[in-house]
Amino acid sequence: MAFMAVLESDLRALSTEARRRHPAVKDAAEHAILKLRTLSSASEISLNDDIVRIFLMACEVKTVKLSVIGLSCLQKLISHDAVAPSVLNEILPTLKDHAEMSDENVQLKTLQTILIIFQSRLHPESEENMAQALGICLQLLENNRSSDSVRNTAAATFRQAVALVFEHVVLVESLPAEKFASGSYMSRTSSVTGDVSRSMNNSELENNFASRKSSLMRETTTTSGKLGLRLLEDLTALAAGGSACWLHVSSLQRTFALDILEFILSNYVVMFKILVPYEQVLRHQICSLLMTSLRTNYELEGEVGEPYFRRLVLRSVAHVIRLYSSSLITECEVFLSMLIKLTFLDLPLWHRILVLEILRGFCVEARTLRILFHNFDMNPKNTNVVEGMVKALARVVSSVQFLETSEESLAAVAGMFSSKAKGIEWSLDNDASNAAVLVASEAHAVSLAIEGLLGVVFTVASLTDEAVDAGELESPRCDYVPSAKCTGKTAVLCISMVDSLWLTILDALSLILSRSQGEAIVLEILKGYQAFTQACGVLHAIEPLNSFLASLCKFTINFPNEVDRKSGALLSPGSKRSDMISDQRDNIVLTPKNVQALRTLFNIAHRLHNVLGPSWVLVLETLSSLDRAIHSPHATTQEVSTSVPRLTTTSSGQYSDFSILSSLNSQLFESSALMNVSAVKSLLSALCQLSHQCMLDSSSGFGPSTSQKIGSISFSVERMISILVNNLHRVLPLWDQVVGHFLELADNSNQNLRNMALDALDQSICAVLGSEKSEDHTLSKSDDNSQELGSNETELRLLESAVISPLRVLYSSSQSIDVRAGSLKILLHVLERCGEKLRYSWPDILELLRSVADASEKDLVTLGFQSLRVIMNDGLSSIPPDYLNECIDVTGAYGAQKTELNISLTAIGLLWTTTDFIVKGLSHGPAEEKETDKMDGQNGEEQTDNISDDMNSRSPSVNMVSGDKLIVTVFSLLQKLGADERPEVRNSAIRTLFQILGGHGQKLSESMWEDCLWNYVFPTLDRVSHMAATSSKDEWQGKELGIRGGKAVHMLIHHSRNTAQKQWDETLVLVFSGIARLLRSFFPFLRNINNFWSGWESLLLIVKNSIFNGSKEVSLAAINCLQTTVLGHCSKGNFPMPYLVSVLDVYEVYIQKTPNYSTTIKVKQEVLLGLGELYVQAQRMFDNQMYTRLLAIIGLAIKQTVTKSDNCEDEFGHVHHLLRTVLEVLPMLCPAEHLSSMWVILLRELLQYLPGLDSPPQAEEEEAVEVSTSDRTPDVNAKIKSETPNGAASASVQKTEVLSPTSSSAREATLNIPSYLFAEKIIPVLVDLILQAPAVEKYIIFPEVIHSLGRSMTTRRDNPEGSLWRLAVKGFNRILVDDISKVPVGSEPDSKISKPARLRIWKEVADVYEIFLVGYCGRALPPNSLSPATLKDDESLEMTIVDILAEQILKSSIDAPSEILQRLVSTLDRCASRTCSLPVETVGLMPVHCSRFSLKCLQALFSLSSFREEEGNWSLTRSEVSKLVIMVLMMRCACILNRFLADEKDIGDRPLPTTRLEEVIFVLQELARIVIHFDTASVLPLHPHLRTILAEGNSNKQPHLLVLFPTLSELVVSREARVRELVKDLLKVIAKELTLEKAITIS
Secondary structure, three states: OOOHHHHHHHHHHHHOOOOOOOOHHHHHHHHHHHHOOOOHHHHHHOOOOHHHHHHHHHOOOOHHHHHHHHHHHHHHHOOOOOOOOOHHHHHHHHHHHHOOOOOOOHHHHHHHHHHHHHHHOOOOHHHHHHHHHHHHHHHHHHHOOOOOHHHHHHHHHHHHHHHHHHHHHHHHOOOOOOOOOOOOOOOOOOOHHHHHHHHHHHHHHHHHHEEEEEEOOOOOOOOHHHHHHHHHHHHHHHHHHOEEOOOOOOOOOHHHHHHHHHHHHHHHHHHHHHHHHHHHHHHHHHHEEEHHHHHHOOOOHHHHHHHHHHHHHHHHHHHHHHHHHHOHHHHHHHHHHHHHHHHHOOOOOHHHHHHHHHHHHHHHHHHHHHHHHHHOOOOOOOOOEEEEHHHHHHHHHHHHHHHOOHHHHHEEEEHHHHHHHOOOOOOOOOOOOHHHHHHHHHHHHHHHHHHHHHHHHOOOOOOOHHHHOOOOOOOOOOOOOOOOOOHHHHHHHHHHHHHHHHHHHHHHHHHHHHOOHHHHHHHHHHHHHHHHHHHHHHHHHHHHHHHHHHHHHOOOOOOOOOOOHHHHHOOOOOOHHHHHHHOOOOOEOHHHHHHHHHHHHHHHHHHOOOOOOHHHHHHHHHHHHHHHHHHHOOOOOOOOOOOOOOOOEEEEEHHHHHHHHHHHHHHHHHHHHHHHHHHHHHHHHHHHHHHHHHHOOOOOOHHHHHHHHHHHHHHHHHHHHHHOOHHHHOOHHHHHHHHHHHHHOOOOHHHHHHHHHHHHHHHHHHHOOOOOOHHHHHHOOOOOOOOHHHHHHHHHHHHHHHOOOOOOHHHHHHOOHHHHHHHHHHHHHHHHHHHHOOOOHHHHHHHHHHEEEHHOOOOHHHHHHHHHHHEEEEEHHHOOOOHHHHHHHHHHHHHOOOOOOHHHHHHHHHHHHHHHHHHHHHHHOOOOOEEEHHHHHHOOOOOOOOOOOHHHOOOOOHHHHHHHHHHHHHHHHHHHHHOOOHHHHHHHHHHHHHHEEEEEEEOOOOOHHHHHHHHHHHHHHHHHHHHHHHHHOOOOOOOEEEEEOOOEEOOOOOHHHHHHHHHHHHHHHHHHHHHHHHHHHHHHHHHOOOOHHHHOOOOOOHHHHHHHHHHHHHHHHHHHHHHHHHHOOOOOOOOOOHHHHHHHHHHHHHHHOOOOOOHHHHHHHHHHHHHHHHHHHHHHHOHHHHHHHHHHHHHHHHHHHHHHHHHHHHHHOOHHHHHHHHHHHHHHHHHHHHHOOOOHHHHHHHOOOOOOOOOOOOHHHHHHHHHHHHHOOOOOOHHHOOOHHHHHHOOOOOOOOOOOOOOHHHHHHHOOOOHHHHHHHHHHHHHHHHHHHOHHHHHHHHHHHHHHHHHHHHHHOOOOOOHHHHHHHHHHHHHHHHHHOOOOOOOOOOEEEEEHHHHHHHHHHHHHHHHHHHHHOOOOOOOOOHHHEEEEHHHHHHHHHHHHHHHHHHHOOOOOHHHHHHHHHHHHHHOOOOOOOOOOHHHOOOHHHHHHHHHHHHHHHHHOEEEOOOOOOHHHHHHHHHHHHHHHHHHHHHHHHHHHHHHHHHOOOOOOOOHEEEHHHHHHHHHOOOOOOOHHHHHOOOOHHHHHHHHOOOOOOOHHHHHHHHHHHHHHHHHOHHHHHHHHHHHHHHHHHOOOOHHHOOO
């Protein structure tokens, strides 16, 4: 609808424009508008000619405005297919008429309309219409009156019309739509490789079409084809300078016609390929035209001589050669020969450049070059046009060196390549007069020639790749087969091209590469080098390959030659030697060209690694030089521009290029994993060849050449290692070649080379053994179903043998110590890194290590042992079980060697590790569970397991038989080492032997244990004890260190091990410790072994001898051996009685027969402690007889110590060490429940050591106990029934003579022992024991204890500063408080204790109080005998004993009889009467503490007589005591008050002594304070009347004041105011008691 609206709008405009001058046109337009409204589409309009004719009518007026409107509307109608084809005959004349109009707009509208006609369905189909339409365009083009815009538009319209005509021909003739080239000449990309790749893509279309060309060609053509043919012929005639008959054009610019022809030739190839008439025109007319135009043997004039025309001619020729050379062989050969000839002629520079552009185009187009070479060079009948082109281009390149501006031209060439790399295309300027333009033009010509040569190179490379893709050639990644012959067409063509062109190309490219410095051109040429060299490698063209490689290597690294060095050195003859050496170093500077050449070399090597073969030597020599440069501190790189892609330079400095090159160098050899085996061998051979050459050239000097040669050898070795590491999956074929060279280097006289070889061998072996192949084999070893397991094992066996054998060869064949040591270091590294992967090489390794153990060189032995340590610590799990025995033997050999002590010690430790491993392996055996259960059932002690978790997880299964054999082997070696003359070795061996047995004994069978005991344990004990007894006691001198002052200086040896005997004693101590551990852990199991009792007896015999005759350490170890066994099993009931008695016999004999020498004191202490611990653990096994025997042994030790001591320790206030030990032991000897009768014996034994113990009355003891203690003592002897082990009787059990501690001889021996110090220490022990004793046994001995403590308390007079009496007082107080006074209120005494016994106890208590308080407390002491602090403490102790007597004993419900209570009260009264009994003259001289003690006792009497309701504990005993005390107290108070009155009268006006006054005041105050119980008041001597009064009142009165009323009345007139005041208060109290205050109130 929009089209219809636009059309209606145009009609209205036409009507408006024609309204005034052309009314007919106006009316027709209005009529057309009405008509248009009846139509709905363009197709309806095409059926009605009225609309079209209105616009034709408007054009016929030939006015500009109406014509423009009319032509515009015609264009719209034609473009919308709204015009019928029949109307074309009317439209074309109208257009012709308008073309003759002079208005430019009308002419342009006319041309637009013609083009639209060709593009629409009105396309002319007749010759007349076609010629008329094209003629209009040519008419406007050639009309001199036409403006430039019209001519240009006419030319463009004609070109498009021609294109539409031939496209219509292609469409009508049903020709293929492929096009083989663009409409214009192919533009250049930024690189030649891009041009070649584009041409390769186009060649694919050509090949597709060529395959069906013969079947498609035809002679006949359609009408449209004939029209196109007529047009082609006319255009050819016009290009030749003739006239066009069909187009009716007499002349046309040849340039324009030739341009149209060039367009047709390049874009409609299919017409010339299929339609024969067209091909004939091409062959006979167009080619003739081009040949004629190409000739330059005549002077070019006019249009033909212009550069643009020459360019068109050359481009057209190029199109013919490119697109039609297969069908126009002769013509193309002529064209090519003429082009090549043009390069030799002295033509203008622009003309030469045009020719070179054409040749360059042929060279960069692989399709064209392939066809040309195939059609011409490979055909003997034709000329070698490609070879000619290459030589012509090479001649142009080489001519640059002969130019006067050679350097400027080369610089310009480099600049052109740089610009091209940036995407900037250089173009030729027509004005060549300027010198700079001339140089640029020459450079342009050279650059075109270089690009042409590079195009040939890349074409060869592309065609080679195509041959590889087609299968005609093997890829360089595949295995190289030298006998293979190339038969493919493309392959043969490539080989022919290489053979004919390589030398020319190499000369030209090497020249430019050597003279150029620009990076872009260098990069492009190196790409050519790389491409051509790779192609040669794929084609197996050896000579070109080596030539290009050699040429390329020349541009990699330039080392200064010797002449330059010498000349440099001669420049400064006065310089120092160091400066000369520095100047002669390799000052290497890598230019960007060198870097790029090296990268190119790497690329080539990567690509051709499988086919280089012997050519590797050239590459490796260069890479060796590169490696030396990389590691040279004098090597630098030049900065390069960033205009093109290049090696990155970082801000960190010049070494970025070096790091990249180094990485590339390494990657090249890492890629050997992708090479085939033969190629890898070739590479290795080249490396060996390079190394051999350097070895021959090197000398023993240290000049630069020598270091360079060694560097080359190092490079070869490192790269061989790299190859080996990267080919571990197929290392076996390569191993001998690599290792053979390493062994040859190791045999060299140069130390550096030997070290290099050893390091290389180390890395190689570790890399091979650590490869994944070994790991895969390890993982798949357990797969029994694998078909390839056998072959894999065979291969692995061969590989391991080949890998390990060089080490044996090195060690056995080399005479150099460093080489032999190096082989051992390699072995160590192998075992550390790959030991777990070894399977089949263990015999060789172990044999080598065994031979090392016998070496005399310490370093070798050390290295060998390090390897062994790795095996025994980390590799046992990976060693097959068959080789374990050999491992153990080798370890024993290192333990027995004498070269290095530490190695022997560590080897012994390895035996322990091996045993751990073996025992863990046994746990997988069938007998493990049974034996373990048996052992665990009898052994209650927790066992330790020294096996590591890692070993647990990796231990292989070891069967029982082989495991026992291995363990026996270990024990045999340890037993032999246990007799070694070196103390450290034998001690370590013995310690390890017992640690193994202790750690893994629970996993050993009974038979193994029996074998261990009789073959290893007891024989070891016998041998060591014998050596300890018989070894020399002569002192040793240490190792001689030197000489000072003419005398030898020896190393100091500690006195504890400076003789052979002392060192054997140390070994014996270890044996005892080991046996102790075994017995502690496994005694319940071992005692069931046959004949174990005999072994026990032999052990006891050696122990006894060691205790008696051995050193202190040996004796203590022997005692510990017994003690450990006893303590570990007695408490669990696992230690039979015969064994216990045998241990007790040993201790008893030792105590009886050993004097108290200083050397035996420590031993006796241990024996005594052992006895105590023995009893603590085995007390359930003791009976009365054994306990008595134990006490007798302890008593004997005390007696020996006390009676035979020189008392020197007593003089210094110290107790003998043995007695201190006894004091530690005694608390342990508390009799058990079944030994309660032994308490009396124990306590009586202790009482012997207190001062002045009398013989205890046996009669009283017998009547004290009503219940027989024998009834409560179990028959312990019943335990000893048939426990005699193995039928052997124990003589110790049958002993009848036992030394009793209570026998008369024992008492005589211990009576009156004057050792207060020991008594001081024993009193606390005695008190603790008496408190723990059962009631019956305690009260039997209680009187003796009280008496003994009292005797000890009386030592205060003789030894007041001593601690004995103080400890006795404290003990006495503690016993009374804890055991006597703490009797529940109202309880009856224990029925088991008789009244006489209780009476005796209280009698002893009263005696002690009476004697000590009256005779030893509150007494004056010699001046300065004690310090004030001691006096204060003693006074506090006295106060405490009084408090305990008064507050805790007499106030308690005790069962003491009245006479005892009377004595105790009397004792207090006697102590309280000391002050008042003194006359007034002497009382003032009384010490203060004495008066305070007297007052304390007086206060105790007041406290006992007083009563307080809050106490609530008034008992019968308390009442009785109060009654006794109140009478005594009243008498004492009366005495004190009367004494005060008398003294006051006697002294007159003099003041009374303070002591007297304080005493009176104290009494008066206490009398006023106390309140007495009614029962207590009943005994007071009062008048009956007073008693009645008191009875009627309050019972808690103070009637005691009535007794003292007369005396108090006399004190009213006392001179002391304080006394009078107190008396006044007392009298008031008396009045209150008599209720006199009530009577006064009533009255």
